[in-house]
Amino acid sequence: MEFGGERVLDSINLDIEDKAFVTLLGPSGCGKTTTLRIIGGFQKPTSGDVLFDGSSIIDLPAYKRQINTVFQNYALFPHLDVYENIAFGLRISRLSEAEIDRRVTEMLASVSLRGFENRKITSLSGGQQQRVAIARALVNRPKVLLLDEPLGALDLRLRKDMQTELKKIQQEVGITFVYVTHDQEEALAMSDTVVVMDAGRIQQVGTPEDIYNEPVNAFVADFIGESNILDGTMPCDYKVRMFGREFECVDKGFAPNEPVDIVIRPEDIDIVPADQGLLCGTVTQVTFKGVHYDTIVDFRGFKWLIQTTDFCPEGSYIGIRINPEDIQVMHRSEYSGLYGDYSSYSAEYEELVEEETEEE
Amino acid sequence: MKRKFLAAPYVVWMLLFTLVPLFIVIYFAFTDSITGAFTLNNLVSITDYATIFLRSIWLSVAATLICLIIGYPVAYTIAQCKPKTQRILHMLIMLPMCMSFLLRTLAWVALLEDTGIINNIITSLGITPLPLIRNSGAVILGMVYNYLPYMILPLYTSISKQNPRLIEAAEDLGCNKVNVFRKVILPLSLPGITSGITMVFVPAVSTFYISQKLGSPGTILVGDVIESQFKGAYNPNLGAAMSLILMILIFICIGITNHFTKNTDEEVMMS
């Protein structure tokens, strides 16, 4: 897929299973919205095909696809009231008035908007508009529902509530949801399958647990959650070498002495007295986070983030232990070396600061 | 806040030079031209001009409808162009509005005359010349020509500011191209249609030059009569009465238009 001469999507190959909740996750401009628009029929890829139930729908215009969309910022019709917005698609397919009324009423109930029938769109709150947009799409009983950053315009609290509600709705109607977001927490919480994208390419497809526990490259590891990404080598199967020491691990299948990226999640590290540690370093910064402390530890000039419930004062010399299954070894990729250590750590997490709406 | 007093000079000015003059029109309409005494004669004698009023309304309604029918596709086409082309076309629509409408109307006389440009071309092709001028058709043409930009511009504004996502949403919900137009583009451009109709109808119904040049004595319009009351047969009281009736008629016509497009008005205010 090219766009204005720029390659926006590159060799996307994605299978979406029936009745799954699939999330396209990535930073702004990664091509996730473009992918969604291709599925919806609003854009045509320069090459490639879209198959639906085994047959190509690439030449089918949007209005003939059994797919409906919940747009970013909803795109509700300002000249129609809530009822007419929801009834829009049903009227186009010329259902009987009684049938339309039955289905719209039912839909209004399931998104808890009973009594809002004749309200103007402009008089609704963000959360209510969101619900109308979902109802308007679902009332047509599509096989697939596409959702483009549907919670982007809502505040944090409402967003959390809507996450649960959306998941509930998806289980009730039992259809495929394809969901686009840049919020990794949202993606992990709601999806059956997460598709991590960057620079127009799919980086990893997997269950939320897979994506979090076994990222395939440094990009995925960094984008999803907090992680210490380290340089190392694999002398042989089940052994990884870093900081001049060998550690036990559960990975295999690498070439002998292959340079690798190693991910260790901050919460998987245990702090022990210095003499019992596999590695020893000095605590340089401690921030209280509620459930745990964010502790920055300097290991020979490389700063790690450790999330622990044990308080270690700044300046103390400590040791750490890592279980073999908590060491994730990844092949080197173009992202290797891009993500440094935590020497510029700030008490705010990155993803909480980033509050952008994207227009791809 | 004292800021609202910044508007004081303006309010005083507008009261003095728009509201007071309107009351003076009313005063003149109800007084005798010689004695200055109260009278209803001016308003009563307007009934003599009923056909002229009716003709003015009928010709300008026709011109307004033609403007709407040919202006809509133009506005729509411009709104579909690339931004750069849109700016150029928008400018080209505005440009004639800034040029002397008297001379441009005169050019139409030269085009439509019995020995004018169009008839010259027609006769050179061996066809008998057509009676193109000094009839109601020519007056309607003059109105359409002069006021068409006033229809296209508001239509263009209301179409071009529509959110393209709404069109996609309609397609997503099963609309083909025709239905997208009928169910989304057209209703959303209703405010543009209303203001276009007003902006064409008001000057068309009150014009006083077009029919003098392109029409015949049989197509005299209200504007011509009002003008002659002030500049020829000096009877400002009758002229004032006619102006008053014209204002009321326009008020009613705008009211009717707004009645048909009522739903969208509130949205215009909100956005």
Next chain:
Amino acid sequence: MRKASKVVTVIVFLFLYVPIIVLMVASFSSGTDLAIFKEFTFSRYAELFKDTNLLLLVRNSAIIAVLSTAVATILGTMAAMGIYSMKGRIRSLVMGLTNIPMTNPDIVTGVSLALMFAFTGTVLRLQTVLGFWTLLIAHITFNLPYVILNVMPRLAQMDPNLTNAALDLGCTPIKSFFKVTLHEIMPGIISGALMSFTMSLDDFVISYFVTGSGFLTLPVEIYNYTKKPIHPKLYALFSLMFIVILILMVTMNVLQARSGSAKRRLRAGKEAA
């Protein structure tokens, strides 16, 4: 359907420009009939520049346009600020007042002002009231709403915290207007002023009723000319005016396009950061 729309568009543009082309062509013809092109000549332009009377009319029109635009812009901008801080009933009353000259037909505006001036004249026992001053008053009156309707949306778009920030940083309300608000609403002021200027320059109907023989503008005199056989030097004047307005519009367009793309770049830069 789209193809049909395009055809209509092309025809409409032809329709709008054919009369203009007819006039421009006639300005180079040695004949006097608009419909017949005789011989090619520049002499119409030479005659135009020798006609001091016509040039005086151009000057009169320009004076009225400049003065009325200046007064209407200042008064209108002040008014827009005032109206913007009003609320409810009073605000809609004042906006209603603003809409009177917009919805009233020109002929009624002209007639009503003419009647009022005549009435005042009789009361004050003046011989002739109609002339420069009445013309200027009328032009200011119909220009004011254009300024207000262009400035108000700008004020509405402005972030109210900008003024607060200026006050917070030590500006007096007047200083904050000149340093912050004025800058923000400038595009609205400029487009309002330009609209007023062209409206005033081109106005015939209202001017025709409110001015006397002492002070004529170009459109009014053109009307008097068109009653008798018209002199072709007017076509030359028309063509020159067309060129001037075309150049003005193209320049504005280029400027707008530039500021537009600069803004877009700025926004793109912000997003990247």
